[in-house]
Amino acid sequence: MSTNVSLYFAAVNIGCANPAGLADFWAKVLGLPAIPGVTAPEVRTVGTTDQGSRPQMVFHPAPEAERVVGGFVPTLQTEHHDEEVDRLTGLGAELVNKAYLPPIRLTVFADPEGNRFQLATFAPE
Numbered sequence: 001m002s003t004n005v006s007l008y009f010a011a012v013n014i015g016c017a018n019p020a021g022l023a024d025f026w027a028k029v030l031g032l033p034a035i036p037g038v039t040a041p042e043v044r045t046v047g048t049t050d051q052g053s054r055p056q057m058v059f060h061p062a063p064e065a066e067r068v069v070g071g072f073v074p075t076l077q078t079e080h081h082d083e084e085v086d087r088l089t090g091l092g093a094e095l096v097n098k099a100y101l102p103p104i105r106l107t108v109f110a111d112p113e114g115n116r117f118q119l120a121t122f123a124p125e
Helices: 019-030 081-090
Strands: 011-016 034-036 044-046 056-061 075-077 094-101 104-110 116-122
Touching: 011 019, 019 034, 019 044, 019 056, 081 094, 081 104, 081 116
Parallel strands: 011 056, 075 116
Antiparallel strands: 034 044, 044 056, 094 104, 104 116
């Protein structure tokens, strides 16, 4: 197997009812600006596609049938779990579930449109 990999995770595309509102939510969660996308006026993005940066989140309008909860659940990592739980719920995230799967402390949320995401903290046993 070759070790010369030229790919990187550039973007996550999220179909939603309110691209501007959901991009604003995720921009606040990640501490990044939400900006207009380049493909259409109603598209919004958070982050960039620069190699070495975090993946860009692209929010685009989608009919309800395309917004069905799928198998993709983003995971955010932090060393300040309790503080981030409070901050995320204060931004409008709904706490769905909590678990401790040694060595990972995991909290599952739903964003304002019901899309699941997770907050993880690696804790020594």
